[in-house]
Amino acid sequence: MPEPIRVLHPITRLIIGGAQENTMLTADYMNHDPAYHGRYQVAIVSGPQTGTEGSLIAEVQQRGIPLMILPQLRREISPAHDVQAIFKLRRLMRHGRYHIVHTHSSKAGVVGRIAARWAGVPLIVHTVHGWSFHDQMSKKALRLYVALEKLGARASQKMIVVSPHDINKGLAQGIGRPKDYVLIRSGIELERFGHPQVLPLTIRQQLGIPGEALVVGSVTRLSPQKAPLDLVEAFALVHQQHAHARLVVVGDGPLRPLVEERINALNLTGRVILTGLRRDVPELMAAFDLFVLTSLWEGLPRVLPQAMATGLPIICTQADGSAEAVMDGENGFLVPRGLPAALAEKAVILLNDAALRQRMGANGRERAPAFSARQMVQDIDTLYQSLHHALK
Numbered sequence: 389m390p391e392p393i394r395v396l397h398p399i400t401r402l403i404i405g406g407a408q409e410n411t412m413l414t415a416d417y418m419n420h421d422p423a424y425h426g427r428y429q430v431a432i433v434s435g436p437q438t439g440t441e442g443s444l445i446a447e448v449q450q451r452g453i454p455l456m457i458l459p460q461l462r463r464e465i466s467p468a469h470d471v472q473a474i475f476k477l478r479r480l481m482r483h484g485r486y487h488i489v490h491t492h493s494s495k496a497g498v499v500g501r502i503a504a505r506w507a508g509v510p511l512i513v514h515t516v517h518g519w520s521f522h523d524q525m526s527k528k529a530l531r532l533y534v535a536l537e538k539l540g541a542r543a544s545q546k547m548i549v550v551s552p553h554d555i556n557k558g559l560a561q562g563i564g565r566p567k568d569y570v571l572i573r574s575g576i577e578l579e580r581f582g583h584p585q586v587l588p589l590t591i592r593q594q595l596g597i598p599g600e601a602l603v604v605g606s607v608t609r610l611s612p613q614k615a616p617l618d619l620v621e622a623f624a625l626v627h628q629q630h631a632h633a634r635l636v637v638v639g640d641g642p643l644r645p646l647v648e649e650r651i652n653a654l655n656l657t658g659r660v661i662l663t664g665l666r667r668d669v670p671e672l673m674a675a676f677d678l679f680v681l682t683s684l685w686e687g688l689p690r691v692l693p694q695a696m697a698t699g700l701p702i703i704c705t706q707a708d709g710s711a712e713a714v715m716d717g718e719n720g721f722l723v724p725r726g727l728p729a730a731l732a733e734k735a736v737i738l739l740n741d742a743a744l745r746q747r748m749g750a751n752g753r754e755r756a757p758a759f760s761a762r763q764m765v766q767d768i769d770t771l772y773q774s775l776h777h778a779l780k
Contacts, residue, residue: 393776394484395430398477398500399492400463402434404442404665405609406690407517410550410574410764411492412444415453417765424769430454433480435461435496440640441609442665456480463495470499477503487511488772491544494520498536501543511775512544516554517574518687518708521561534561541568545775548768550574550688551709570771573712574688575764578756581697584674591675595661601632602739605676605700607669607691608683610641615705617643617650618682618728624654625732630739635660638672673698678738678745683707684725693759696752701745703734713759719752 395418397411411432418428431454438445448455458480460472481489481504490513491500497514504512521533541547541564548570549555555569584591589599597603604623608614616637623635637647637660644662651660666672673679679695681704688709695702696713702720704710716722721734738745757763 392429394486395488396486397432397490398496400435400496401437402444403438407492408444412448413761414765416451433458473499474503478507481507481509498540501540505543510779513546514544515548522685524684537563546570548572551712553708572767573759574690575761576690576693578697578760581670581694584671586671588675591671597634601634602677603634603636605636606680607638609639610643610647615682615684616647620650622728622731626735629736638663638666640665676700686710688712693756697756699749699753701738701748703731719748
């Protein structure tokens with residue numbers, strides 16, 4: 389048997405999030421799935437930070453994925469820590485004699501690719517889980533982040549994007565060339581969704597939701613990117629027409645105090661349920677009647693395929709890669725960012741029409757297999773093999 393291909397995945401932090409779950413699943417499948425038996429030896433190196441979003445460190449370890457924690461690898465820009473991280477990563481990459489370094493997240497993407505190039509790693513790949521820059525930031529910040537992304541692009545052979553929109557967005561800023569990009573959609577463990585281990589009625593009873601109530605649900609971080617205050621504002625408008633409706637928000641984050649304050653100010657206490665961090669997301673989603681997401685910017689939100697696999701109609705903002713999952717009018721509705729009234733209007737349409745909810749949910753379930761973790765890893769394997777063979 390030929391020597392296994394050694395792969396290292398640097399990532400800034402292992403919070404509960406799309407980029408992190410993508411990385412974890414890729415490493416898990418390539419290490420343990422019979423389809424890749426003996427082909428790869430995959431490890432992850434992460435910074436120590438987690439946060440209110442929750443941590444995946446324990447789950448990565450439970451899955452038997454080799455994991456190294458590098459204290460100097462931090463999310464915030466810090467010249468002292470960043471230089472130390474580059475030196476530490478370079479030493480780690482040389483010691484591990486990695487054939488491929490595959491970076492994730494903006495910070496690890498820059499320092500990881502510089503370290504890999506300096507260490508002489510043969511193949512360097514980066515996944516863009518949504519660009520570090522967006523139209524909500526200042527021009528000065530935009531210029532800085534674009535410059536850093538250009539630096540990283542020059543140090544890598546390929547950049548994976550989870551949405552075609554990110555290719556256009558990168559090229560518009562002069563990041564790489566068209567041939568530098570490859571589209572591989574972020575994948576989820578489809579078999580976990582649409583087959584709840586706990587009955588939806590039981591979940592609703594646990595959350596204190598009356599049997600006659602229709603449930604608007606979201607799984608999101610309570611952070612500025614996800615605009616949770618827009619979600620609360622939209623539900624306040626929905627509640628005016630559907631007094632028995634409930635909003636269930638799964639997740640946590642730094643904006644939780646502001647979200648709770650706004651819920652109280654709008655007299656929605658008891659109508660909006662904040663579950664905090666939960667790992668039984670498939671069961672919670674099965675208890676929803678429709679799914680909403682109010683993000684201001686995104687790569688490809690993994691919660692959308694999860695909702696599709698559950699059979700839920702979706703309302704989400706027109707945020708970058710979201711349109712990859714939601715076909716407007718087919719499996720849900722796309723609405724402008726930052727306009728809670730537009731989201732509320734579509735939510736009322738769906739809450740008033742059970743047949744439409746069922747039809748859109750069925751359409752979404754048909755599209756969901758395109759976003760499976762198995763397909764994602766198969767596509768990454770194809771990329772790795774083509775790059776590896778090109779070196780011979």
